[in-house]
Amino acid sequence: MNIFLDLLQVIAWICIFSGGILVIIGALGSLRFPDFWSRLHAASVTDSGGVILLLLGMGIHSGFNLITFKLLLIGVFLFITGPTSSHAVANAAWVSGIKPLRNKHKKPGIDK
Amino acid sequence: MLRSIFTAIFLFALWYLMSGIDKTLTLVLGAGSSVFAVWIVRRMDEASNFKCLSVHLRPIEFGKYIFWVLAEIAKSNWTVIKIVLSPNMDIKQKMYEVPFTQKSDLGQAVFANTITLTPGTITVEVEADHFLVHGLSYSFDDHAALAEMDRRVSKTEGIVDL
Amino acid sequence: MISTIPHFVFLIALLMLFIAMVLVLLRLYKGPTLYDRVLSTNSFGTQTVLFIGVLGFLCERPDFLDIALLYALINFVSTIAILKFFRYRAIGDILIEREAKK
Structure with missing residues (x-):
C-alpha cells in the first residue's frame, strides 16, 4: 500500500514537471513562430496540454478531497473559456483582415 | 418551477463544495444566497423573455x-x-x-x-x-x-x- | 521551507512557469499587431492561474486555488472585453452586424 502511494506521488511529480515543460514550449513557440496565425497554435499548447498535466499532477498530489474538486472546477472552466477566447482572438483578427503567411521567409503581411 | 429548485440545489452544492464549512449559520447563509440568486435569475427571465438553454447530451x-x-x-x-x-x-x-x-x-x-x-x-x-x-x-x-x-x-x- | 522532494518539484514548476511568463511578456513587448498582444495577455493569464495554484501548493496553503479560480474568471472576461472594445469601439450594448459579410 505504501509503495502504491509512493508510486502515485512519483506520477504526480512527473505530471507537474512535464506540464511545466509544455508551458515553456508553448511560450517559446509563441515567441519563435513567424506570424500571428501560427502563434495562436503555440498558445493553445499551453491552454490544453500544460493545463491538463499541471492540474492532474496537483490533483494526484493532494489526494482526494475538496482541493481536488476545486482543481477540477478550474480545469473545466479553463477548458471551456480557453478555446472560446482563442476563437474570439482568431475571429477578430480574421475580420480585421490579417491573412496567414504563404511563404515563411516573407515578412508578415500586416496592414497597420 | 422544478428547474428552479434543481438550480438552487445545484448552486448550494457548488457553494458547499467550494467552502467546505459546516457550521449551521454558514450553511443557512449559503442556502439563502443560492435561493436569492435563483430568484434574481427568474425575475431577469421574466423581464427579457429569453428562451432557456436546453441541454441535449447523452x-x-x-x-x-x-x-x-x-x-x-x-x-x-x-x-x-x-x-x-x-x-x-x-x-x-x-x-x-x-x-x-x-x-x-x-x-x-x-x-x-x-x-x-x-x-x-x-x-x-x-x-x-x-x-x-x-x-x-x-x-x-x-x-x-x-x-x-x-x-x-x-x-x-x-x-x-x- | 524547501525541505522535501514535493517542495523541490513545485519550486521547479514555479521557475518553469516564471520563465514561460517572461517569454510571453517578450512577445507582448515585440508583438507587431494588436491581436498578438491580446493573445499573449490571454496566455499570460492562463499561466498566472497555474502559477497561483502551484504557489499555493508550495506554501502548503491550497486556499490559493480560490484566487486562481477568480483570476481565471477575470482573465476570460477581460480578454473578451478588450476584443469587443477594439472591434466596435464600445463595451456597452451595441447592434452587432457581421461586417465581414458586407
Missing part, C-alpha cells in the same frame, strides 16, 4: 467522447511540440472548410470548441453549414480526422426538438 456517450478527446489532444500536442522545437519550423498553414452535421447549437459549440482545443487547428469563423478552420501543419488526412471527430460529436447529441 452522458455516457459524452464521457467516452471526453476520453477520446484527451487522446487526440495528446497526439496533436506532440505534433505541435515537434514543430516548435525543430530548428526550421516547417509550417504549412492553410484555411479550409469543415462541414458539420450537428443539429443543436450546443453540439456545434462542442465541436467548434474541440477543434480549437486540439493544438494545430483553430475554428476561425462559423458559417451556416461549415466552420472555417485554420490548420498549422496541413495535410489531406486532416479532413478525415475532423470528419471522424464530427461523427463522434454527433453521436453524443441526444434527441433534438427544434
Whole structure:
C-alpha cells in the first residue's frame, strides 16, 4: 500500500514537471513562430496540454478531497473559456483582415 | 418551477463544495444566497423573455467522447511540440472548410470548441453549414480526422426538438 | 521551507512557469499587431492561474486555488472585453452586424 502511494506521488511529480515543460514550449513557440496565425497554435499548447498535466499532477498530489474538486472546477472552466477566447482572438483578427503567411521567409503581411 | 429548485440545489452544492464549512449559520447563509440568486435569475427571465438553454447530451456517450478527446489532444500536442522545437519550423498553414452535421447549437459549440482545443487547428469563423478552420501543419488526412471527430460529436447529441 | 522532494518539484514548476511568463511578456513587448498582444495577455493569464495554484501548493496553503479560480474568471472576461472594445469601439450594448459579410 505504501509503495502504491509512493508510486502515485512519483506520477504526480512527473505530471507537474512535464506540464511545466509544455508551458515553456508553448511560450517559446509563441515567441519563435513567424506570424500571428501560427502563434495562436503555440498558445493553445499551453491552454490544453500544460493545463491538463499541471492540474492532474496537483490533483494526484493532494489526494482526494475538496482541493481536488476545486482543481477540477478550474480545469473545466479553463477548458471551456480557453478555446472560446482563442476563437474570439482568431475571429477578430480574421475580420480585421490579417491573412496567414504563404511563404515563411516573407515578412508578415500586416496592414497597420 | 422544478428547474428552479434543481438550480438552487445545484448552486448550494457548488457553494458547499467550494467552502467546505459546516457550521449551521454558514450553511443557512449559503442556502439563502443560492435561493436569492435563483430568484434574481427568474425575475431577469421574466423581464427579457429569453428562451432557456436546453441541454441535449447523452452522458455516457459524452464521457467516452471526453476520453477520446484527451487522446487526440495528446497526439496533436506532440505534433505541435515537434514543430516548435525543430530548428526550421516547417509550417504549412492553410484555411479550409469543415462541414458539420450537428443539429443543436450546443453540439456545434462542442465541436467548434474541440477543434480549437486540439493544438494545430483553430475554428476561425462559423458559417451556416461549415466552420472555417485554420490548420498549422496541413495535410489531406486532416479532413478525415475532423470528419471522424464530427461523427463522434454527433453521436453524443441526444434527441433534438427544434 | 524547501525541505522535501514535493517542495523541490513545485519550486521547479514555479521557475518553469516564471520563465514561460517572461517569454510571453517578450512577445507582448515585440508583438507587431494588436491581436498578438491580446493573445499573449490571454496566455499570460492562463499561466498566472497555474502559477497561483502551484504557489499555493508550495506554501502548503491550497486556499490559493480560490484566487486562481477568480483570476481565471477575470482573465476570460477581460480578454473578451478588450476584443469587443477594439472591434466596435464600445463595451456597452451595441447592434452587432457581421461586417465581414458586407
